[in-house]
Amino acid sequence: MVAACLLHTGIRLAAVWDIQQSSCRGRCCRRGPANGGNGIVTLSGRTRAVAFVCSLRDKGLSKKPLWRTKEDMSSEAKQASSSLRLAKGEEAVARVMVTSVSRLLKPDLLALLAHLQRTDCCDLAIKVFDYARKEIWYRPEASFYFDMIYMLGRNRLIEKAEYYFLQLQEEGLQPETRIYTEMLAAYMLVDKVDKAMDMYRMMKEAGCRPNELTFTILVRNLQRLGEVAAIKEVENDAVENLEEGEEFLRNVKTRRKNPTLN
Incomplete structure (x- = not known):
């Protein structure tokens, strides 16, 4: 009944049986009637556990972690992050925004923003955040603002936090x-x-x-x-x-x- 229920909800089950050929040669594998699909396999009087792996990846239901580490960022996002940090002065930062940040796809831009917020690069995060709000794909979301307000609040930038709360x-x-x-x-x-x-x-x-x-x-x-x-x-x-x-x-x-x- 459990297997039927899982199949009905569209979840793929993969059964991985770790059974050596030497131990299985000449023996028959059968599921005990009393087990009723409970993940136990009977091998000539002996039992072994069956490991079930449930995957939602095929249905597109799995979610990525909220925070992406620097290792999870694409090479383009890493390059943009490095260029922003090395830029000295408003003109240099503006130049990086045009030459590097503007070329990032949505996932890379959001990954860059999350990295800047996580590492408390407040001024740079503000610039990337404001830039993202002007993108054609942008749709207002409360969670998008939450990450920004959280970063500003813990860095005591109260006026900026108030500004984005009003925005x-x-x-x-x-x-x-x-x-x-x-x-x-x-x-x-x-x-x-x-x-x-x-x-x-x-x-x-x-x-x-x-x-x-x-x-x-x-x-x-x-x-x-x-x-x-x-x-x-x-x-x-x-x-x-x-x-x-x-x-x-x-x-x-x-x-x-x-x-x-x-």
Whole structure:
């Protein structure tokens, strides 16, 4: 029944039998009736396990990793990255953008952008990001902005993060919970409590439900800064929104001995 179900969903099963010819010579291989397709093969009274390999590659359903390492980048993307890093001054960078970056195909351009974001090359990432937004294939996506805001926030470039947060909305996108969370985390990183709480309340008004990461960032930093009134508001929301809110808060406060922002 399991095999029939897998075949019905279009998943190919490859059975790999590691059976030496010497051990199989003169013996017959049969599937025990009691096994019923459970991956066990009977060999003259002995059993061996059968390894099944499930592959979705033929159906185009497998996804590539979110981050591509430098080794995963094409030679053209690597060359563009090196040229951008070596360029000195705005004119040199603009020249590389025209001669190298503009020639990249969509996957290579996105790989280059992800590499620059991951390595905190903020100025270069901004230029490539803005260039990508002008490409004919570009379609607004919240996740595209999330990676940018995350990089800018952790590097304390608050004004740039705010700019792209507004750009996201101007393109008709609704910020997700994780984008709101990264914005308030960026504010907390530079001790802008009022802006962080405004972003938190804006998040709730927009119908985005805070998650554990949201509450962790808020509780730990509000405790660090001694914001008693704000802590009470956030803790009440945590109890209301999380299944085990009270236990979660106890754990967060216990781990406060090792302070962290995220």
